[in-house]
Structure formats: C-alpha cells, structure tokens
Amino acid sequence: xxxxxxxxxxxxxxxxxxxxxxxxxxxxxxxxxxxxxxxxxxxxxxxxxxxxxxxxxxxxxxxxxxxxxxxxxxxxxxxxxxxxxxxxxxxxxxxxxxxxxxxxxxxxxxxxxxxxxxxxxxxxxxxxxxxxxxxxxxxxxxxxxxxxxxxxxxxxxxxxxxxxxxxxxxxxxxxxxxxxxxxxxxxxxxxxxxxxxxxxxxxxxxxxxxxxxxxxxxxxxxxxxxxxxxxxxxxxxxxxxxxxxxxxxxxxxxxxxxxxxxxxxxxxxxx
Amino acid sequence: xxxxxxxxxxxxxxxxxxxxxxxxxxxxxxxxxxxxxxxxxxxxxxxxxxxxxxxxxxxxxxxxxxxxxxxxxxxxxxxxxxxxxxxxxxxxxxxxxxxxxxxxxxxxxxxxxxxxxxxxxxxxxxxxxxxxxxxxxxxxxxxxxxxxxxxxxxxxxxxxxxxxxxxxxxxxxxxxxxxxxxx
Numbered sequence: 001x002x003x004x005x006x007x008x009x010x011x012x013x014x015x016x017x018x019x020x021x022x023x024x025x026x027x028x029x030x031x032x033x034x035x036x037x038x039x040x041x042x043x044x045x046x047x048x049x050x051x052x053x054x055x056x057x058x059x060x061x062x063x064x065x066x067x068x069x070x071x072x073x074x075x076x077x078x079x080x081x082x083x084x085x086x087x088x089x090x091x092x093x094x095x096x097x098x099x100x101x102x103x104x105x106x107x108x109x110x111x112x113x114x115x116x117x118x119x120x121x122x123x124x125x126x127x128x129x130x131x132x133x134x135x136x137x138x139x140x141x142x143x144x145x146x147x148x149x150x151x152x153x154x155x156x157x158x159x160x161x162x163x164x165x166x167x168x169x170x171x172x173x174x175x176x177x178x179x180x181x182x183x184x185x186x187x188x189x190x191x192x193x194x195x196x197x198x199x200x201x202x203x204x205x206x207x208x209x210x211x212x213x214x215x216x217x218x219x220x221x222x223x224x225x226x227x228x229x230x231x232x233x234x235x236x237x238x239x240x241x242x243x244x245x246x247x248x249x250x251x252x253x254x255x256x257x258x259x260x261x262x263x264x265x266x267x268x269x270x271x
Numbered sequence: 272x273x274x275x276x277x278x279x280x281x282x283x284x285x286x287x288x289x290x291x292x293x294x295x296x297x298x299x300x301x302x303x304x305x306x307x308x309x310x311x312x313x314x315x316x317x318x319x320x321x322x323x324x325x326x327x328x329x330x331x332x333x334x335x336x337x338x339x340x341x342x343x344x345x346x347x348x349x350x351x352x353x354x355x356x357x358x359x360x361x362x363x364x365x366x367x368x369x370x371x372x373x374x375x376x377x378x379x380x381x382x383x384x385x386x387x388x389x390x391x392x393x394x395x396x397x398x399x400x401x402x403x404x405x406x407x408x409x410x411x412x413x414x415x416x417x418x419x420x421x422x423x424x425x426x427x428x429x430x431x432x433x434x435x436x437x438x439x440x441x442x443x444x445x446x447x448x449x450x451x452x453x454x
Contacts, residue, residue, distance in 0.1 A: 102293040104338050107303055107404055108386070108397035111339030112295070139339070149339060154396055176398070244295065 077245070083131020084247040091129075091210060094250040096120050098128075100243045101145070110150040110176070111139070114246060119143040125208055127249045133214035133237025134158065134202060135246050146248065150240050151183055151215075152176040159205035160185060160215050162198050162232070170194055171203060174215060174234060181241055182219065185232035190224025200234050207253040274322075276427055277314060281326055284310045285333045293337075303404075303411035305379065307334060309419050311349050312378045313427075315356035316365055327353030340386075341395060348385035352378050368420070375416045379409045 005014045043050075081097065088095045098114035116122055118141045128135040128148045136156055140147040149156050153176045162170035162185070172188035188194060198218045204211030214237045222231035238246075284306040292302055307330035315323035331346030338345070356378055359365065365374055383405040387397055397404075 100295045102289070102337075103295055103302070104340075105289050105293050105334050106338045106340060106345065106386075107408065108390070108399060109339035110398045113293075113337070147337075147339065153339065153398055 080131065080245050084245060087129060087131065087247050087249070091213065091249060091251075093210060094121075096122060096248040096250060098146070098246055098248055100246060110153045110240075112136075112148050112150065112243060112246075114146050114148060114248070115144065116248060117142050117144045117146050121250055122146050122248050123250075123252070127209045127213070127251055128246050129213060129249055130238040130243070130246050132239060133216055134209055135236075135238045135240065135243065137208050138248065148246070150176070151236055151238075152181055152240055157206065158209050158215065159203040160200050161203050162188065162192070162194050162200050162218065165201055165203055165211055168192070170230075172229070172232070173206075174200070177233075182233045182235055183216070185218075185234055186229065188224075188230045188232060190228050190230055191226055192230070194218060194221050194223075194230050194232060196221055199237075204253070207256070210249065210251050210253075277310075277322065277326065280423065280427065281307065281310050281330060285330060288334060289337055300407070300411055303407040304415045305382070305408060305412045306415075306419075307331070308349060308352070308379060308382055308412060309375070309416040310423075311353050312356055312375050312416070313420060313423050315353040315378075316360050316371065316374070318357060318360050320354075320357050323353040323357045324350055327351075340397070341390060341393060344386050344389040347389060348382045351385055352382045355381060371420055372413060372417055375420075376409050376413045379412045380405055383408055 006012060007014060007017065084095065084097050096116050098116040100112050101115045102113040104111045114128070122138060122141060124138055124141060126138045128137060134151060136148045136150040136153070138146045139149045151158070151174070155176075157173055157175045160172060160174045161168050162172075170188050170192035172185045174183045174185045177184045185200065196218050200215040200218065202209040202211055202213040202215060216234040216236040216238075218232055219235045220233040224230040288304075288306045291297070292304060292306065311323070311327045311330050314326045317323075327350040328346050331349035332343065335342045335345040356374065359374070365371060383401070387401055387405075390397055
C-alpha cells in the first residue's frame with residue numbers, strides 16, 4: 001500500500017517522487033564529474049589531433065600571409081602599370097611598356113636593360129618614363145632589349161623648367177651628379193624665384209624628352225644672385241633605384257631646320 | 272688544364288655576372304662580386320701567359336659590351352691585371368692558398384683602378400665613389416673568390432685531382448698504420 005501510495009494532485013507514485021528527490025543531487029554531481037572527466041579524457045585523446053590541427057592552421061596562416069603579400073605586390077604592380085598605361089593619354093604619345101631585366105653589369109654606371117627593343121619600334125634616344133616622371137633615354141638597342149641611361153648619369157641631361165612651362169622663367173638644364181640619386185639643375189637665373197618643394201618639368205628643348213613631363217622636386221637650393229645662377233638639386237619623381245616597370249615613349253622630336261651654312265661673303269660674291 | 276673546361280668556366284662566370292648578379296632586385300652586396308675577374312686571376316696564377324691574357328680580354332670585353340661604360344676599358348683592365356698576376360706568379364711562388372687571398376684582393380683593386388682611370392682620362396667619370404665602391408668590390412670578390420678558387424682547384428687543375436688522389440691514399444695509409452699500431 002505504501003509503495004502504491006499516490007499524490008492526491010498529480011496522481012504520481014510517492015515512491016518515485018521521493019526517490020527522484022533523494023537521488024537527483026547525487027545524479028547531478030555525478031553527471032558533472034563524469035562530464036568533466038570525460039571532457040578531460042577526450043582532450044587527452046584528441047591532443048594529437050589538436051596538435052595536427054594547430055600545425056595545419058599555422059600552415060594555412062603562412063599561406064594566407066604569402067597570398068596577402070602577393071596580393072599587395074600585385075596591387076602595387078597594377079598601380080604602376082596603370083600609371084604607365086595612363087601615360088599614353090597624359091602625354092599623347094605611343095607608349096611601349098617594358099620590364100627592367102638587368103642593371104649595369106659593372107657597379108660603376110647607372111644604366112638599366114629593359115625587355116623591349118627595336119622589334120617593337122624603339123629607337124635610339126627615345127625617352128623612358130614611369131608614372132612618377134622621366135627615367136632616362138635609350139642608348140643602345142638590340143631587337144629584344146634596350147639599354148637605358150638613367151637621368152642620374154653624369155652624361156645624361158635634359159632641358160627643364162622649375163614650375164609650369166609657359167608660366168615660369170626658371171629655365172635650365174638638368175644633369176646627373178652621381179651622388180645620392182639626385183640630379184643637378186644648372187643655368188637657372190639667380191633672379192628667378194625657386195624654392196624647395198617646387199616641381200620641375202621638361203621643356204622639350206633638348207630634342208629627347210617631350211615638353212611637360214615631370215622630372216622631380218626641388219630638394220635643395222643655393223640661391224644665386226643677378227650674376228650667379230641658382231644651384232639646385234632635384235630628387236627625380238621616378239624612383240630610379242627601385243625601377244621594375246617603365247615605359248618607352250615612341251616620341252621623335254620635331255625636325256629642326258638645318259643651320260644656314262653658307263658664308264655671307266660667298267653670298268655677296270654670287271650676287 | 273683543358274682549354275674547353277676553362278672556356279666553360281669563363282662562359283658560366285660571364286653568364287652569371289650578366290644575369291644573376293645584375294638582377295634589378297638583387298641584394299646589393301652580391302652585385303659587387305666580379306666573377307669573371309676571379310676566373311681571370313685564377314688562370315693567371317697558373318702561369319700560362321697567353322691563356323691568361325686571352326681570358327682577361329674576353330671577360331672584360333664581354334662585360335663592357337653590356338655595361339654603360341666605355342667599350343674596351345674593362346677588357347684593358349682585366350688583360351693588364353691578368354698580365355701583372357702572371358708576371359708576379361712566374362717570379363714568386365703564389366701556389367699557397369693563403370697567399371692567393373691578398374693576390375685576389377690586389378687584383379680587384381688594380382682592376383678597379385685601371386678601369387676608373389681610363390674612364391676619367393676620357394672624360395667619363397663613373398657614377399659612384401671610387402674608394403667606397405672599390406672597397407666593397409674588394410671585400411665581396413675576395414670572399415667569394417677564395418671559395419671559388421678551391422672549387423676551381425678541385426675541378427680544373429690536374430694538381431687538384433692529384434691532390435685528391437693523394438689525400439685518399441694518405442687516408443688509407445693512415446688507417447692501415449693505425450690498425451697496425453692497435454695490434
């Protein structure tokens with residue numbers, strides 16, 4: 001009868017209710033302890049697989065790092081190439097993109113070799129540029145390669161103006177001085193206003209570079225006088241020590257009329 | 272020393288100099304190594320005058336042809352350097368491996384000096400400071416050259432192969448004596 005006694009409300013057997021009430025705390029504790037123990041054992045069992053997973057994830061992180069690096073390089077290259085291709089619209093001349101494949105084989109001179117040559121229409125003395133500014137000119141050619149003398153070479157020169165062509169009178173000639181990757185601007189009248197930070201453009205008077213191309217930025221000025229020209233140092237806009245891609249402008253300067261070589265006296269006699 | 276082997280080594284040195292060591296992004300100290308000069312000095316030390324002069328001329332002109340400098344200046348400097356080394360080697364015994372280190376260093380300095388002298392004389396000054404660049408070239412070429420000389424010794428000269436044979440024989444002889452002593 002006692003075993004069969006039931007709760008008056010829920011009609012459950014009282015034995016069951018009491019038994020559940022008494023054993024449930026023990027069950028709870030045991031369950032927690034077992035759970036923790038099982039978890040601990042599981043961790044020990046899974047330790048080797050965790051180590052494997054860790055290794056795998058580390059490899060994946062390294063792979064992703066590499067991919068990120070490649071993506072950044074590709075982005076930078078893309079920007080450079082975009083700049084080079086934009087030169088065609090900017091300058092209005094045909095452009096041949098080229099990759100730098102070698103620097104000078106001796107350490108004494110500033111030349112580079114690019115992977116495009118006369119087979120794509122490149123000729124001697126054609127200007128080489130990047131999106132940042134002028135790089136130099138072609139000094140020797142093969143059908144597939146061209147050697148370029150950089151602007152920093154002592155033999156390199158270009159006509160240039162500080163400021164905008166047509167607005168500024170600070171005309172001069174730039175030459176490489178072979179020191180610290182800077183170029184020197186000569187013959188700028190001491191009466192012209194030149195300040196550090198001014199930009200320098202080509203004038204097109206040298207018969208090599210078309211007018212209006214960026215040369216670089218003035219980094220040092222030793223002011224001249226009415227009789228002494230300024231001494232100006234310019235940092236080239238094209239990063240000449242990190243060149244990877246360049247563009248050769250298929251620019252041929254306008255032909256100048258041949259100088260009159262007849263002697264005035266001879267002319268007189270003829271008359 | 273067979274001429275074909277020399278030609279191969281020289282060709283390889285020139286090829287490496289023009290491709291690997293002239294790469295745009297290469298680690299700067301590596302670009303100061305002058306591999307053809309190492310081969311020129313090595314051949315000059317073998318006391319074969321014509322061979323040394325020919326190797327010097329070919330090495331120099333090959334490099335000149337691809338550089339922005341004057342064509343022939345490198346050929347002249349390497350030929351003269353080869354002759355000077357040959358001349359010294361015929362009068363002083365430079366067979367010692369240790370002695371070859373200062374010889375290589377001196378050859379690098381001499382080659383640089385002649386090369387720059389010609390350019391300056393003809394109004395075409397190099398674009399980099401002479402003393403600094405010569406020092407870097409001297410260090411890089413001497414370090415690499417010292418190792419390269421051992422490799423060239425092993426694979427080019429008969430002396431090298433004889434030395435290797437004798438070394439093996441000596442080793443065998445030593446082992447034999449050692450085992451006898453133990454008995």
